[in-house]
Every structure is written in structure tokens, then in C-alpha cells.
Amino acid sequence: MPSPTADEIDFYKMLGISYGASQADIKRAYRQAMKRSHPDKVAPEQRTEAEAQARILNDAYRTLSNPAAKQKYDDLLKAEKLQDQIMSRYSGGLGAPGADQDIYARIKEAQRLERTRQQRESDRQATSSLLLVFVGFALIILLLLIVGSIAGSLAHRLS
DSSP states (O other): OOOOOGGGSOHHHHHTOOTTOOHHHHHHHHHHHHHHHOGGGSOGGGHHHHHHHHHHHHHHHHHHHSHHHHHHHHHHHHHHHHHHHHHHHHTTTOOSTTOOOOHHHHHHHHHHHHHHHHHHHHHHHHHHHHHHHHHHHHHHHHHHHHHHHHHHHHHHHHO
């Protein structure tokens, strides 16, 4: 199986950084990736793979560390993402095997999640209402016991 070329790889994912990473983050991630897969640090039988990996890492760093090249690369990624979205709509939702492209299933799932959220909120409100009523009754009973005790004490002293 041929290894992917630099054009087929997302440099951000390869370096394990976010799309808004700073220059320092890019440099740090590049150095860590090179330490892990440097051709001089691998077994001789894995050297050709490591050299290909190092070339791609160097391309990634060269592209992402240069602000103009990074902007051009980001624009290319955005265009590819937009093209993928458009093509998935016009191809009738045919996507990669195992990918959920059914818009109706996603809508149904979102509605189910919303109902679940509403049910939980309703349950929370009912629980707090019951707790409030219970505490209110407990306070009324306690107050009646105290008033009854005081009244009994006064009646006993008066007699």
C-alpha cells in the first residue's frame, strides 16, 4: 500500500495541534514529532518509512511556520472541506462506508436528545417542587409543635 503524500495529509492533525495553534506550538509539536520518528533513531529496516515521514514532517513545518504559506494552506483546507460538504449533498448522502450521512436520522436523533433534555429538566423541577413542599410541611409541623409546647407550658403554669 503506498504511503500518503503530503497533499493528502492534514498537517495540523499530523502534528497534533489545533488549527489556531501559535508559532511556538507548531515548533514544539514539530520537534516532538521529529524526535519520535527521526530516521537516525529507528531500526535500519524502518529507515525508509522514517525518511518519508520526516519529509512530510518537514513539509508540514515549512508550510505552517511561514505565515503566507500557512494562510494559503488554510484556504486550501477550507476549500476542500466546502467541496466535500457540497459533494456529499449532491451525491445523495453517499459518504464513506460507516459514515452517517442520513439527514433525517440526524434530525430524529437531535429531536430525541431534545426530548430527553426536556424530560430531565422537568424531572428536576418536579423534584425541587416536592422537596420545597416537604420542607414547608415539616416547618409548619415543627412550628405547631413549638406553639403547642409553649401553650401547654403556659396552661400548666396558670393552673
